[in-house]
Amino acid sequence: MSLTREEVEKVSLLGRLRLTEEELALMTAQLGQIVEYVQLLSELNTDDVEPMAHAVELSNVFRDDVLVASYDRAEMLANAPRSDGECYLVPAVLGE
Amino acid sequence: MTTRYELIIGLEVHVQLLTRTKLFCGCSTRFGAPPNTQTCPVCVGMPGVLPVMNRRAFELALKTAVALRCQIAPFTKWDRKQYYYPDLPKGYQISQYDLPFSSDGCLEISDPKGRFERKRVGIIRVHLEEDAGKSMHDEAHGRADSRIDLNRAGVPLLEIVSQPDMRSPLEAKAYLTELKLLLSYLGVSDCNMQEGSLRVDANVNLHVYTPDGHLVPTPIVEIKNMNSFRAVERALAYEAERQFKVWQETGQRLGDVPKQTRGWDDVANITRPQRHKEESSDYRYFPDPDLVPVIVSEAEVEAVRQSLGELPAEMRNRLEVAYNISPYDSDVLVNQGQALVAYFEQVAQQCGDGKLASNWIQQDVLRTLKERTIGIDEYPVSAQRLAELLRAVRAGRVDTMRGREVLARMLDTGRTVDETMAELGIAQLDEAQLMALCKELVAENPKLVADVRAGKLQAAGAFVGQAKRKNPNVNPARVRELVLELIQGQSEG
Numbered sequence: 001m002s003l004t005r006e007e008v009e010k011v012s013l014l015g016r017l018r019l020t021e022e023e024l025a026l027m028t029a030q031l032g033q034i035v036e037y038v039q040l041l042s043e044l045n046t047d048d049v050e051p052m053a054h055a056v057e058l059s060n061v062f063r064d065d066v067l068v069a070s071y072d073r074a075e076m077l078a079n080a081p082r083s084d085g086e087c088y089l090v091p092a093v094l095g096e
Numbered sequence: 097m098t099t100r101y102e103l104i105i106g107l108e109v110h111v112q113l114l115t116r117t118k119l120f121c122g123c124s125t126r127f128g129a130p131p132n133t134q135t136c137p138v139c140v141g142m143p144g145v146l147p148v149m150n151r152r153a154f155e156l157a158l159k160t161a162v163a164l165r166c167q168i169a170p171f172t173k174w175d176r177k178q179y180y181y182p183d184l185p186k187g188y189q190i191s192q193y194d195l196p197f198s199s200d201g202c203l204e205i206s207d208p209k210g211r212f213e214r215k216r217v218g219i220i221r222v223h224l225e226e227d228a229g230k231s232m233h234d235e236a237h238g239r240a241d242s243r244i245d246l247n248r249a250g251v252p253l254l255e256i257v258s259q260p261d262m263r264s265p266l267e268a269k270a271y272l273t274e275l276k277l278l279l280s281y282l283g284v285s286d287c288n289m290q291e292g293s294l295r296v297d298a299n300v301n302l303h304v305y306t307p308d309g310h311l312v313p314t315p316i317v318e319i320k321n322m323n324s325f326r327a328v329e330r331a332l333a334y335e336a337e338r339q340f341k342v343w344q345e346t347g348q349r350l351g352d353v354p355k356q357t358r359g360w361d362d363v364a365n366i367t368r369p370q371r372h373k374e375e376s377s378d379y380r381y382f383p384d385p386d387l388v389p390v391i392v393s394e395a396e397v398e399a400v401r402q403s404l405g406e407l408p409a410e411m412r413n414r415l416e417v418a419y420n421i422s423p424y425d426s427d428v429l430v431n432q433g434q435a436l437v438a439y440f441e442q443v444a445q446q447c448g449d450g451k452l453a454s455n456w457i458q459q460d461v462l463r464t465l466k467e468r469t470i471g472i473d474e475y476p477v478s479a480q481r482l483a484e485l486l487r488a489v490r491a492g493r494v495d496t497m498r499g500r501e502v503l504a505r506m507l508d509t510g511r512t513v514d515e516t517m518a519e520l521g522i523a524q525l526d527e528a529q530l531m532a533l534c535k536e537l538v539a540e541n542p543k544l545v546a547d548v549r550a551g552k553l554q555a556a557g558a559f560v561g562q563a564k565r566k567n568p569n570v571n572p573a574r575v576r577e578l579v580l581e582l583i584q585g586q587s588e589g
């Protein structure tokens with residue numbers, strides 16, 4: 001098994017997923033298979049290969065510092081489950 | 097036996113760059129707009145959008161890093177820093193992880209009052225990232241929800257991380273003051289702490305020297321929520337004492353406990369532990385696939401270096417040499433910004449006395465600027481006119497006391513030096529008038545004359561006082577000279 005149950009628990013916590021016992025077992029097995037598959041790549045010797053920072057052979061793509069009209073507030077807020085017409089509403093964030 | 101300790105301070109400063117638009121989209125960065133009126137699908141992180149880097153933001157960042165004498169990386173990229181927070185709509189912040197665009201710089205700090213030795217504070221790195229939004233919780237109204245405003249999300253921030261090189265709250269404040277001054281000279285940020293365009297976090301611990309001669313580092317504490325430089329100073333002083341107490345009680349060393357985060361309470365004057373964000377250190381950085389790397393050539397770095405203009409440290413040195421003023425004076429002037437320095441230089445050059453110009457500007461001009469909360473651009477007396485007044489002072493046409501009256505009046509009337517002197521009845525006495533006055537005084541005061549002959553110097557001062565009562569426009573120094581000459585002449589004749 002390439003992934004432990006603890007690792008999957010941690011990843012699901014980071015991803016804000018609450019998994020049942022059965023789901024946890026299933027995910028550990030399935031995610032483990034994916035990781036194992038990707039690990040095939042580590043069979044290649046990459047000692048002399050420079051790490052790639054980006055998949056596209058492009059650099060220095062910029063835009064000018066020019067104002068573009070923002071979106072209408074109502075239109076943006078409509079994407080959220082809840083708002084008060086001015087702000088997005090989310091469960092209380094305390095302890096800041 | 098007492099245990100000594102040293103306070104170890106590193107500062108992390110975030111400054112908002114002076115761009116019109118956000119880092120990756122064309123939304124405005126203007127402060128104070130109604131909530132959520134400056135957003136678009138890019139800055140709120142809708143799926144499928146494509147962020148594109150603001151050229152101006154990168155240029156300003158580069159300028160700052162070069163001014164901080166950083167090494168500029170020839171190749172830099174942007175990474176995603178993952179964490180969940182409602183004010184971070186994408187679920188990650190675009191920041192720089194392993195290849196920041198600059199590192200290993202420094203900023204020199206000194207104290208004109210000599211309370212600490214001049215030192216170089218190392219800069220670990222300077223990198224460019226985006227800001228998060230703002231969450232507000234209105235407890236007073238008993239709201240159960242937090243309200244999120246995303247206007248600030250995506251605004252370009254420069255993160256400037258210092259080495260833990262500062263050893264006292266005073267040094268920390270000096271570092272922040274000098275950094276802020278540098279940033280405003282460069283024109284890269286307005287550094288307005290009230291509007292959140294400059295934020296400071298501190299990493300603090302102690303090096304305890306135990307009685308048996310060991311150096312023990314204590315656990316590092318991060319302090320947040322300091323809303324002014326004064327608050328930073330106070331929070332650090334408070335932490336030094338608190339951490340020493342904790343050390344005495346627990347003996348905890350660096351590494352014994354995880355890094356703690358504490359928030360400064362400006363009203364209670366204490367720091368309080370902040371709730372620990374679970375797994376907050378696991379940011380799972382990876383390169384942002386939407387943003388391509390940036391390559392900077394040495395020629396570009398050199399061009400930026402050439403374009404920096406005169407920075408505060410160089411300017412202080414130049415003013416000291418060119419105008420023969422003290423390090424303290426040059427520090428006061430330079431700390432007021434380029435416009436004030438330009439004003440000083442004009443006055444100094446036109447009146448021909450740097451020290452005099454510096455004194456008048458520090459004592460009179462700066463006081464008025466402070467009282468009226470205005471900038472030098474709004475100061476009613478031009479450099480030419482102040483220089484004219486100082487020339488009159490140097491020539492003895494008006495003494496310092498009455499010169500102040502002239503300046504005060506010019507502030508309100510906007511008239512010239514000559515007009516104002518005439519209005520105040522300040523007319524120069526010619527040499528003959530002055531001589532007549534002095535002869536009169538000598539004749540009227542045989543007792544004082546005898547005193548002067550007996551070598552009592554106060555007596556000469558008494559003549560000056562009497563002369564001023566007869567005519568407020570007399571030049572005190574000249575009266576003194578003339579009276580002494582007359583008395584000497586009498587005794588010889």
Ligand SMILES: [Zn+2]
Pocket residue numbers: 118121122123134135136137138139140250
């Ligand atoms: Zn936007």
